[in-house]
Amino acid sequence: MADDVIIRVEDVFAGYDGVPILEHISFEVRHGEVFGILGGSGGGKSTLMKNMIGLNPPISGHIYISGDDIVGADETMLERIQRRFGVMYQSGALFGSMTLLENVRLPLEVYTDLPDDAIDLIARMKLELVGLEAFTGHMPAELSGGMQKRAGIARAMALDPSILFLDEPSSGLDPITAASLDATIRRLSENLGVTFVIVTHDLGSVFVATDRVVLLDRRAKGIITEGDPRRLRDETTDPRVRAFFRREAEPVGA
């Protein structure tokens, strides 16, 4: 694996019950970049992400995270690989019975021997990074969707992972909240050098937040293009790619 490659997906077949939705998926994510996995609804983006974070194994293929293959890893190895990244789920997936601070504290309590006041401070710092320092005592249900997602990012960052996976970070958010979330992602990437893998179909976020993307296509069952999203939008000749990036309706019968 080249030095600057942090994730390598190699000839992955992704799907359920042995039926592939995606075939021959291969790409690389470099250190410190914000990488987007794009595609229409039902295109297999989330399925691929679940494969990448070790929740479901792919039908076949390999996924290397910092050099270690997550596919077929035993429990100990899987746990070790999973510690290298954080995940923010579409709904935020905060634990409903805990306050925001307790949610962010949790990974620190479990995986470190830090004293209680240090854990508290780190958790508050993470919440401050996402602009939620004034909501530490709130329960998740008392917050808006955007705040829950930001808190999800704070929790995912608790152990300072080198990679953050974000599943549809801007879905269901108003444009201003979505823009602030995009700005948070850029800031964290530039200031902390975190590598982001973002699964999304929100073009607004794609052009602002990501450095490089792959575009998945349901009919092609695979990647139809890869690169800088702004260049792809302006220079592509592939009608499927153009339709996606320029928000054009698919021609009837295509």
Place this chain on the structure above:
Amino acid sequence: MAALAITDTADGRRILALTGRLDAKTLPELWDKTRRAADEAAKRPVVIDAAGIEYCDGAGVALFVELLRHRHDGSVQVSNLKPAFSALLKQVDPAVLEHDLDPEPPRRPAIEEIGFEAYGLWRDIRTQIEFIGELVAALAFAVRYPKSVRWKDVWRICEQVGVDGLPIVALISVLLGLILAFQSAVPMKRFGAEIFVADLIGLSMLRELGPLMTAILLAGRSGAAFAAEIGTMRVNQEVDALTTMGLSPVRFLVTPRIIAAVLMTPLLTLFSMLIGMIGGALTMTTFSIPIVAFLKEVDAACNLSDFLAGFVKSFVFAILVAGIGCLRGLQTRAGASAVGDSATRAVVTGIILLVVVDGIFAVVYYLLNI
């Protein structure tokens, strides 16, 4: 109103002239008639003259698509359709709709169906065995490292299972004692043996009804609550979040619930035994048996082994009910009804297993002469 006029021209074409409004109201009358007219001219060109159509909505467009979709060699044509309606028709590609692109899979042969069901059953059993193994490991870990247990959660669940469960356990137990005493006292009075009702109430509450009724109530309240709570966490991806944090859902979610249930169920069982006997004693006062006489008779009829026989069961019942509730919660799938299904399965499986295990206890106690 809508109408169809059929004309066969000298050059072999069939013209279907549609007039009026084409919508869901007028279409039933025209649908079969128009299709039949087009089918009769199967080998000839068909022209659908839409000049007379005043209005056409999605249902009307469906009629055109129906006529076009099986003959896309150009032998069926729609002409003179107003541009507004034509735009509606252009949104759909009749060729795509010619066949069902996602047909239901063909039914499997019976033998395959049996095989799949058997495999599903085996998978379910394997999941349960794996869960038991994981649970034992998690409990052993909790005993070895008590600090790893989230005690805050344990006390919260203790309150839900124990304190909040007191009123319903009290109500059911007192009613059980009252009813049992009354039903048995009436026939026993004929033989002047009312006092022996105390023996019956004492033995049945201590050995059988106290632990069993408490466990059944626990299955209905807490087993279902555990399944629903963990099921909702599963649907909200909270369980996925735990897994990718490298935290075992069994250790994190199931262990505190099992500990809380094991701590609270025996206490609730004791409470149920006591309240049930009070209920029985109250009933017997109406049969001129004083409370003191009732209690003395219970004391004479029951010994410590009777109490322990029931009390030991309550620990096993607690693990069973809480374990099943948590397992069903973790097995929750996606969808709106999934959490409800898990709660139902938790209660049903819990009660069935309680009765089965209670039967096993009865046999073991009999063999051990307890």
